[in-house]
Amino acid sequence: MRTERQAANATRFRSPDGGSVLPAVSLALLLILLVAATAYVFVAHLFPAPPPITSAALLVDHQYDLTLYAVGAAFILAQLGLAYMVFRYRDRGQSAHFTRGHTWMEIAWTVITLATFLGLGIAGNHVWADLEIAPSSSDPIQVEVTESQFVYTFRYPGPDGKFGRLDANLVSPATGNPLGLDPNDPAGKDDIVASSLTVPVNRPIELLIRSQDVVHNFFVRELRLQQDAVPGMVIPMRFTPDRIGHYEIVCTQLCGLGHDHMYSMLNVVSTDDYLGFLKKQAASQ
Numbered sequence: 001m002r003t004e005r006q007a008a009n010a011t012r013f014r015s016p017d018g019g020s021v022l023p024a025v026s027l028a029l030l031l032i033l034l035v036a037a038t039a040y041v042f043v044a045h046l047f048p049a050p051p052p053i054t055s056a057a058l059l060v061d062h063q064y065d066l067t068l069y070a071v072g073a074a075f076i077l078a079q080l081g082l083a084y085m086v087f088r089y090r091d092r093g094q095s096a097h098f099t100r101g102h103t104w105m106e107i108a109w110t111v112i113t114l115a116t117f118l119g120l121g122i123a124g125n126h127v128w129a130d131l132e133i134a135p136s137s138s139d140p141i142q143v144e145v146t147e148s149q150f151v152y153t154f155r156y157p158g159p160d161g162k163f164g165r166l167d168a169n170l171v172s173p174a175t176g177n178p179l180g181l182d183p184n185d186p187a188g189k190d191d192i193v194a195s196s197l198t199v200p201v202n203r204p205i206e207l208l209i210r211s212q213d214v215v216h217n218f219f220v221r222e223l224r225l226q227q228d229a230v231p232g233m234v235i236p237m238r239f240t241p242d243r244i245g246h247y248e249i250v251c252t253q254l255c256g257l258g259h260d261h262m263y264s265m266l267n268v269v270s271t272d273d274y275l276g277f278l279k280k281q282a283a284s285q
Ligand SMILES: [Cu+2]
Pocket: 148, 150, 215, 216, 217, 251, 252, 253, 254, 255, 259, 262
């Protein structure tokens, strides 16, 4: 039973002109337009990712597509539902009334959301595990990646296959020792230092990523891989490039004033060119 006060409120809030269609229709149409424009951006591939250069990147793309279909469908249904509700329950001069919702509907969409996200997580699990926790290939080419404000420095172990010792106290870019290589360690004598990353095609690569100062990042779009470089840690990152070419390496962590021009190149070359590169670099050290 409505109290007198509720009845009085209902009368007070009743709109005098008996509702308005225009705002409701405009908002509903605007929502439909936004949905159409957003869907068009993805369906027409207006901003396509560059082609992947590893088989793992293909799996990442597949997982991305699955996620996009799931959240895209949810987005379209939710926004079109909103547009319908805005129009269906527009102001017709009626008084608003309180509703307690619908328990089973709420349980249903919570369970659907949970199942969708858990399902996507489980589907993507093996892609992530293959990249991150699978035992590394028996014979990867190791390259150490050192990031600092705002440069990348790459180090190859040289013919002995061993990286020489580093000493933070010896770091001195001005005198040509940006990594702090210890001159007294024989293992470091043949180490090769370069400012861009050159690797042979179709060989497993293992990067050892470190930072000398703040948190940086190593990101190559064509690898679909991105890894933070964290001071005090050496973080491995593995991939096997299957396409010769030059690809940009960028830092995606806001690491200081020069962040915007912190980049380098990943050069994937033939085995002969790779050996030639090592020889040339070694001669110039
Ligand atoms: Cu950086």
